[in-house]
Amino acid sequence: DAKTTQPNSMESNEEEPVHLPCNHSTISGTDYIHWYRQLPSQGPEYVIHGLTSNVNNRMASLAIAEDRKSSTLILHRATLRDAAVYYCILRDVMDSNYQLIWGAGTKLIIKP
Amino acid sequence: DAGVTQSPTHLIKTRGQHVTLRCSPISGHKSVSWYQQVLGQGPQFIFQYYEKEERGRGNFPDRFSARQFPNYSSELNVNALLLGDSALYLCASYTTGDYGYTFGSGTRLTVV
Secondary structure (H helix, E strand, C coil), X not given: CCCCECCCEEEXXXXXXXXXXXXXXXXXXXXXXXXXXXXXXXXXXXXXXXXXXXXXCCCCEEEECCCCCEEEEEECCCCHHHCEEEEEEEEECCCCCCCCCCCCCEEEEEEC | CCCCEEEXXXXXXXXXXXXXXXXXXXXXXXXXXXXXXXXXXXXXXEEEEECCEEEEXXXXXXXXXXXXXXXXXXXXEECCCCHHHCEXXXXXXXXXXXXXXXXXXXXXXXXX
């Protein structure tokens, strides 16, 4: 079973910031927090990952709570192309299988 | 560079038949994983191969099998197809140092 919980769906207006929450209360010290997104009719796409500190890249920012039991993916200025299902996944670096256990994700709807 | 390529893109099979799905990873990537995604759900891990050896197997029946070839391409085989095997089958490749998996667009399998 997935070790993360996310809202089923969220709506946001175009060109506004979006904060996608994720709870992972049972996270272990060796779990990295990964985010992927899946656009309609496509395979999932890596977005960002982090361990303890907040992370930024060209796609998004990841804010990690101090106790690591929750995190938030931040899209700074959403566009219509950001409409997708966003998945928050924990990946144990000690797991040599690199198996990703996915939940149902959050469907992000962007309104023009 | 070409991404992860999967073939065919769509496939319709009859119950009881056998199917072979193919995946070519990104050049230089030695790890390939297979996932099954049923409509409305997140992907579920089926297999991972690294350097032609099986490194991980998900909770799928023995009707599912896979292999990886010397050029690191991979095949997923499913025997005795059931209606419940209808899904999007995703292939992902990975190499040491990558931040995350790169997924193909998948093969949409419909069993009738």
